[in-house]
Amino acid sequence: MKQAGSSRDIVPVQAVGRDDAVLKALAGFVRQETLRPGQRLPTERILAEQLKVSRNTVREALTRWEGLGLVERRQGSGTYLKAEVSPDMLHMPLTLQGGADVAGLMQTLEIRRALEAEAAALCAERASKKAIAGIAEKLETMERVFHGTSGASSEADWEFHQSVYKASGNALFEQIIGAMLGNYHRFWEHPLGIRDFGHASFPYHRTMFERIAAHDPSGARSEALRLIATVEDDLRRGAARLKRAGKL
Amino acid sequence: MKQAGSSRDIVPVQAVGRDDAVLKALAGFVRQETLRPGQRLPTERILAEQLKVSRNTVREALTRWEGLGLVERRQGSGTYLKAEVSPDMLHMPLTLQGGADVAGLMQTLEIRRALEAEAAALCAERASKKAIAGIAEKLETMERVFHGTSGASSEADWEFHQSVYKASGNALFEQIIGAMLGNYHRFWEHPLGIRDFGHASFPYHRTMFERIAAHDPSGARSEALRLIATVEDDLRRGAARLKRAGKL
DNA sequence: CGCTTCAATTGGTTGGGCCATTGAACCAAA
């Protein structure tokens, strides 16, 4: 990176602390015991004893994991695993200014637009026949649900997109988008009070799938962009509506 | 999301703990004192006293901030601010599976390709004259460094890209890409032992800038894609080279 | 069978203490 030619190759040293070691040991333990998300892990007191460290140190380590969303602590009950955990993980904590408002959501949507398009293109390029069949299944489920009850399509919708991400061959798409959407979970439950929010995106799911099934990356990308564009439109309309309401 | 019609609209309440309150208070303090990144904030003991909580509680709160990359603690010295912090921030910690090997890097590059292209397009669409001038400056610095010493262009290169992300108007681009690249920091310092890694990407920086300066989103996107493509090529060649070396 | 009560369990918090590292002040030799 910097000054590759100079003699400044030194740049130590990372001097890891005790709690870091605790985290590594804990990761090993979780792996060894094959703990699944939802399961409870040992008491802080037991961990402190078995790891030969103070409970305080255990708590600092667990606090870090809690901050990363890997673990959930419930007073009086225990500490529970919330996600897969392996010794080699990449953490990228993002901080978004401005809170969970419409503006922030708009920013995450711009990220999603980029990722959704790329994932669709990669999916069209690499999806196996089996994967495509799986996507088709999710799509049909979604359409069925959509035509039935009026507003409960979100879950099926998400599963459809997930299957596309999976078929892209890159797990990062699902993880990143999932994490972002998860943060706005409360929002999606009541999208600006609009009843048929996301309604307009519906037909583009099928057109996108068709381009994927035809192994047409460029076409899939275009349809994905159209899909997200409708959501962005809805969001803009909703924001404008809120603004009007605020002025009254 | 799920069961929008059901009566289970309740889902309070976040039941904030003491350390959460400490974090909010600290955020307020930082804002009030207008602390800038790099500056030192009060000692744990002083914070504990002023906030009327135990030092351990302060430590747990700071541990969380440290995990989020907002703060850096140096034993014997103090605790230092590492990034902007405001009371209303949305944290979304991403934890990505997969080790820091070449395969993982390839996956992150697919993400970067998507984001880089979108950021370039948005930048071309929204960048002000001033922002474009700033980008031009970074570009020229980069080219100057590049033509001077042989291998020290990475830092200037990164600053150039950063200026593009900033001008896109969406802080998430810089944060996500920065976090990803940071995780592979050790790799970029010795990219597969190849001396002129990333050499081929050089000319596309200028072409991309030209499309941005011309407010041509589509063109900027194309050039960004070409840029990343050269890096991916280098990476593939390096991986193949490693494979051969492994077989010998 | 359903309800209340209560005690054990568990994470949350406190206040105290000691240690290792840091950095500045100070001092001495080159």
Added chain:
DNA sequence: TTTGGTTCAATGGCCCAACCAATTGAAGCG
């Protein structure tokens, strides 16, 4: 003046032993 070593107070890292508060499940009771 500069360089190198020493001292020393400040600071984060870690430990300890309690106590508090929420949860849980079993015992007890109507």
